[in-house]
Amino acid sequence: MAHFACLHSGRVFQAQGFSLNAIGSEERLTVGAGNEAHALVADPGASVTGVLGSGSISPALLEAIEAGGPLSLSYGAQMLGPLESLSPVDQTAFASGCRAVLAG
Secondary structure, eight states, X not given: OEEEEEETTTTEEEEEETTOOOOTTOOEEEEEETTEEEXXXXXXXXXXXXXXXXXXXXXXXXXXXXXXXXXXXXXXXXXEEEEOOOOHHHHHHHHHHHHHHHHO
């Protein structure tokens, strides 16, 4: 299971892989969307279940999510996905909401 969000504070894209195990030396959480890979900065010390990563809101990532390709997370040698796809309506709504956050 995973969670994706666009946060108003700092205009940040955030991903959390609940079943991933934090590794103190691993600092990258990669979001796979369609045929694209988008690197986030992982916070292995975060007080969350699994691994939390964040980075800038990428228009290319939003386009890939909206296009409906498979989503996945990778962290070190761990892989989560492909994840269950959102409905086309939810894909569009998520991407639109993130674009609104990005626009401020």
